[in-house]
Amino acid sequence: MSAAPDHDENHPHDLAHHFDTHRQQFDAGKLGMWIFLVTEILLFSGLFCAYVIYRANHPEIFIYAHQFLDKNLGALNTAVLIFSSLTMAWAVRAAQLEQKRALVRLLSITLACGFVFLGVKAVEYHHKWHDGLLWASQYNPKHHDSAEHNEAGHGAESDGEGLHGEEPKNVGLFFSIYFMMTGLHAVHVIAGMGAIAWVLNRARKGHFNRRYFGPVDFVGLYWHLVDLIWIYLFPLLYLIH
Amino acid sequence: MTTEAATASSHDDHEIAHVMPLPVLFGVFATLMVLTFLTVAATWVNLGWFNLPIAMAIATVKATLVALYFMHLRYDAPFNGLAFLTALVFVALFILVTLLDTIAYKPSVDAYRDANSVSAPQ
Amino acid sequence: MATTVDGKTADFPTDRGPLNYLNCDRGILSWAFTLDHKRIGLMYLISIMASLGLGGLFAMLIRVELAHSGQQIVDENTYNQLFTLHGAIMVFLFILPGIPAALGNFVLPIMLGAKDVAFPRLNLASYHLWVIGALFFLLALVTGGLDTGWTLYVPYAFQTDTRVLTAGVGAFILGFSSIFTGINFVATIHTLRPPGMTWFKMPLFLWALYATAIIQVLATPVLGITLLLLAAELVLGIGIFDPTKGGDPILFQHFFWFYSHPAVYIMILPAMGIMSEVIPTFSRKHIFGYRFIAYSSVAIALLGFLVWGHHMFVSSQSSLASTIFSLLTFSVSIPSAIKVFNWLATMYKGSIALDTPMLYALSFILLFGIGGLTGLFLATLSTDVQLHDTYFVVAHFHYTMVGGTLIAFMAGLHYWWPKITGRMYNEFWGRLCSIGVFAGFNLTFFPQFVMGSRGMPRRYHDFPEKFEIFHFLSSIGAFLMGLAMLGVLIYLLYSLFKGRRAPANPWGSATLEWQCSSPPPKENFAETPSVSDPYDYDHIKYDPEKNCYYRVN
Numbered sequence: 001m002s003a004a005p006d007h008d009e010n011h012p013h014d015l016a017h018h019f020d021t022h023r024q025q026f027d028a029g030k031l032g033m034w035i036f037l038v039t040e041i042l043l044f045s046g047l048f049c050a051y052v053i054y055r056a057n058h059p060e061i062f063i064y065a066h067q068f069l070d071k072n073l074g075a076l077n078t079a080v081l082i083f084s085s086l087t088m089a090w091a092v093r094a095a096q097l098e099q100k101r102a103l104v105r106l107l108s109i110t111l112a113c114g115f116v117f118l119g120v121k122a123v124e125y126h127h128k129w130h131d132g133l134l135w136a137s138q139y140n141p142k143h144h145d146s147a148e149h150n151e152a153g154h155g156a157e158s159d160g161e162g163l164h165g166e167e168p169k170n171v172g173l174f175f176s177i178y179f180m181m182t183g184l185h186a187v188h189v190i191a192g193m194g195a196i197a198w199v200l201n202r203a204r205k206g207h208f209n210r211r212y213f214g215p216v217d218f219v220g221l222y223w224h225l226v227d228l229i230w231i232y233l234f235p236l237l238y239l240i241h
Numbered sequence: 242m243t244t245e246a247a248t249a250s251s252h253d254d255h256e257i258a259h260v261m262p263l264p265v266l267f268g269v270f271a272t273l274m275v276l277t278f279l280t281v282a283a284t285w286v287n288l289g290w291f292n293l294p295i296a297m298a299i300a301t302v303k304a305t306l307v308a309l310y311f312m313h314l315r316y317d318a319p320f321n322g323l324a325f326l327t328a329l330v331f332v333a334l335f336i337l338v339t340l341l342d343t344i345a346y347k348p349s350v351d352a353y354r355d356a357n358s359v360s361a362p363q
Numbered sequence: 364m365a366t367t368v369d370g371k372t373a374d375f376p377t378d379r380g381p382l383n384y385l386n387c388d389r390g391i392l393s394w395a396f397t398l399d400h401k402r403i404g405l406m407y408l409i410s411i412m413a414s415l416g417l418g419g420l421f422a423m424l425i426r427v428e429l430a431h432s433g434q435q436i437v438d439e440n441t442y443n444q445l446f447t448l449h450g451a452i453m454v455f456l457f458i459l460p461g462i463p464a465a466l467g468n469f470v471l472p473i474m475l476g477a478k479d480v481a482f483p484r485l486n487l488a489s490y491h492l493w494v495i496g497a498l499f500f501l502l503a504l505v506t507g508g509l510d511t512g513w514t515l516y517v518p519y520a521f522q523t524d525t526r527v528l529t530a531g532v533g534a535f536i537l538g539f540s541s542i543f544t545g546i547n548f549v550a551t552i553h554t555l556r557p558p559g560m561t562w563f564k565m566p567l568f569l570w571a572l573y574a575t576a577i578i579q580v581l582a583t584p585v586l587g588i589t590l591l592l593l594a595a596e597l598v599l600g601i602g603i604f605d606p607t608k609g610g611d612p613i614l615f616q617h618f619f620w621f622y623s624h625p626a627v628y629i630m631i632l633p634a635m636g637i638m639s640e641v642i643p644t645f646s647r648k649h650i651f652g653y654r655f656i657a658y659s660s661v662a663i664a665l666l667g668f669l670v671w672g673h674h675m676f677v678s679s680q681s682s683l684a685s686t687i688f689s690l691l692t693f694s695v696s697i698p699s700a701i702k703v704f705n706w707l708a709t710m711y712k713g714s715i716a717l718d719t720p721m722l723y724a725l726s727f728i729l730l731f732g733i734g735g736l737t738g739l740f741l742a743t744l745s746t747d748v749q750l751h752d753t754y755f756v757v758a759h760f761h762y763t764m765v766g767g768t769l770i771a772f773m774a775g776l777h778y779w780w781p782k783i784t785g786r787m788y789n790e791f792w793g794r795l796c797s798i799g800v801f802a803g804f805n806l807t808f809f810p811q812f813v814m815g816s817r818g819m820p821r822r823y824h825d826f827p828e829k830f831e832i833f834h835f836l837s838s839i840g841a842f843l844m845g846l847a848m849l850g851v852l853i854y855l856l857y858s859l860f861k862g863r864r865a866p867a868n869p870w871g872s873a874t875l876e877w878q879c880s881s882p883p884p885k886e887n888f889a890e891t892p893s894v895s896d897p898y899d900y901d902h903i904k905y906d907p908e909k910n911c912y913y914r915v916n
Binding site: 177 | 480
Binding site: 027030038045046048049053056057075083085089096210220221225231232234241 | 332
């Protein structure tokens with residue numbers, strides 16, 4: 001309890017002056033982080049809303065355009081993010097148990113996964129750029145030779161043809177939504193990697209212990225949310241049927 | 242680590258937060274990978290409109306697993322979970338009401354577009 | 364009365380300590396990078412009052428232009444910029460952060476008996492972001508202005524060559540500032556309540572701030588993504604809102620109002636919270652219907668999310684959605700009315716002291732009543748089609764935003780001024796100016812109801828003869844109100860230098876912030892104070908010699 005106000009000798013250096021106990025500090029931080037995650041979910045909600053509106057009103061655009069996305073790369077990135085979530089959750093455990101070496105390693109692996117994810121994303125963006133598959137005002141596809149595309153491995157659907165059907169109007173809108181969603185997600189991945197790098201540095205300096213590991217946990221929550229959003233983006237964008 | 246002063250004071254003896262056992266973490270990871278495979282595999286079968294609900298259901302199971310175990314919600318203060326669910330409710334509200342409206346006015350937009358033959362861009 | 368002397372010194376220190384939060388550290392950096400919620404609150408207070416001054420200046424220019432038909436001082440395009448900047452600055456820079464970030468920041472932790480908010484650094488970041496966002500607004504102002512109206516509606520926002528992008532970036536940053544305040548308040552109220560202060564022993568201002576924070580957290584991110592999509596449209600041309608690229612401009616309105624309607628409750632809820640503190644204090648009577656007021660704050664916060672479509676009745680929103688939104692809009696009036704009835708019941712048979720904060724509170728009840736009831740006209744589909752985009756709407760939302768929020772802000776400012784600065788302002792001038800504000804406000808906006816219902820559209824640079832008298836009265840009222848506000852500024856500044864030193868508890872309030880000295884010491888309380896009923900005035904007595912209140916147990 002608050003019997004002794006914080007005159008420094010009694011107040012541990014890793015407990016902020018306005019908290020009485022480590023537990024109170026941790027609970028406040030965790031609640032704050034969850035509420036921040038709520039704001040992140042609502043930030044993305046606008047893009048999901050745009051997606052749903054256009055998909056419901058113009059399904060033909062989505063069915064046509066998703067063939068240009070590479071399912072395999074999408075699945076690879078999903079796996080990478082899920083694996084990084086595992087190492088992140090494990091890192092939180094290591095921080096709680098004061099396993100400093102494991103903590104540093106696990107955070108490093110998580111960070112590396114972030115780089116892999118971004119690398120794959122960059123490859124995908126490069127293809128889109130090259131093929132002129134860009135957002136509405138820049139949409140200028142160079143795929144009229146559909147055989148070429150088949151060979152590139154895109155859109156091998158169950159009925160075995162190349163690109164199905166006529167190109168509908170306003171296909172560029174799909175790529176607008178695709179770039180906004182994956183782009184905003186990538187920004188979050190980068191922000192998460194920055195945060196992981198920060199706790200990694202602090203972990204190396206031995207700042208964390210069984211009563212003070214909040215930053216690892218909170219960064220972890222953020223990273224899991226980024227994973228969680230990708231779990232929806234993957235089927236919504238890549239696996240349209 | 243912290244051999245400095247004052248660590249031993251009797252703040253609270255039990256753990257500040259639940260420590261996730263490793264078998265649970267690995268189990269969740271394996272399940273997530275299997276589900277990822279399943280969601281890709283589901284697109285190999287043409288089920289018409291039913292493909293979308295299946296994909297969303299699988300994604301939701303995956304998201305639930307991540308939230309409950311990786312994000313510790315199962316062992317956490319209930320309010321945090323409540324905040325998370327509240328966010329989802331408001332997302333649903335936002336999307337569904339907007340969807341309701343756009344679907345309702347779409348015919349008049351299409352009619353106008355056809356009548357004025359507004360062409361597609363480019 | 365024998366026990367009083369002990370009780371007095373223990374609970375309400377009458378002497379100021381040599382050091383308080385204002386003078387404990389010196390130098391500009393000790394302010395710019397302070398983590399003390401009181402200093403951050405005070406910096407916010409100064410900043411938002413500067414914004415109020417700027418927004419008010421634009422309002423005066425608008426009223427000069429509209430004092431007579433024909434062109435007075437500015438041409439049409441400049442006029443469009445004036446009302447846009449008036450609206451944008453008042454909404455984003457003054458009203459939204461006004462009560463929560465300035466007064467709330469100062470008062471919230473002290474009301475909880477806490478040393479600070481849960482995340483002091485986040486709090487500072489919120490203020491810094493506010494400053495950066497405000498700079499973007501100023502940049503937009505000096506580099507070409509903005510003429511879209513504060514709503515930034517598409518597709519006009521893509522076509523104007525004024526600074527939509529700059530202002531949009533500014534609003535985006537201000538949104539983050541608001542979110543950070545919201546996160547901080549929720550976490551603080553959850554985790555830093557002192558032992559014994561259960562949810563239903565909190566002062567109602569905290570309930571109001573809590574409900575406000577819920578909206579800030581749930582709604583503001585949607586504004587963020589809306590502005591992000593708008594910026595992407597301007598920079599890249601993504602077409603989601605642009606009909607020429609197959610996009611949907613009505614979707615923008617849905618996005619915008621999903622935030623901006625709840626945002627009007629970000630503006631009014633903290634104002635209602637101030638009412639719930641001021642009215643019982645100056646009625647010297649326990650608040651009536653505590654739980655109803657508390658629950659109604661949360662109800663308003665949640666219901667506020669269900670009504671955004673009532674801004675879109677004459678867009679091409681479907682009649683199905685309009686009907687639903689109209690119905691739901693009426694429901695919001697219920698919790699608002701519950702609050703008003705409870706305040707009236709609190710005053711009933713109370714011992715009412717007509718000090719300056721109470722005069723503002725009484726103004727609030729009347730003006731907010733008018734603002735709220737005229738809202739019902741606009742919620743009704745058939746009358747809204749007639750009244751939409753007329754001065755009736757302008758008058759309606761000014762009665763709620765100015766008559767509600769600004770008046771409540773003034774009440775709170777005067778109520779907590781002694782606590783914040785340690786000085787008493789001149790009561791005579793305070794009362795006089797509050798009456799001036801009330802009279803000026805009504806003279807400005809009541810004629811607008813009349814001309815609006817007779818068809819005067821909003822945002823017009825010129826008007827036909829038949830509206831001459833209404834516009835003229837409105838301009839006279841605006842100058843009267845501006846003069847009164849100037850008077851407030853003068854006597855408040857004067858009080859800083861010549862005002863009587865404030866005792867710890869000048870009004871006889873029972874909430875915790877009056878238990879520390881005025882101004883409070885750096886860490887608010889040396890010991891966590893004991894918690895009692897925040898509206899129990901039976902144990903608070905007046906000491907005529909020292910002209911202050913003290914607690915008897």
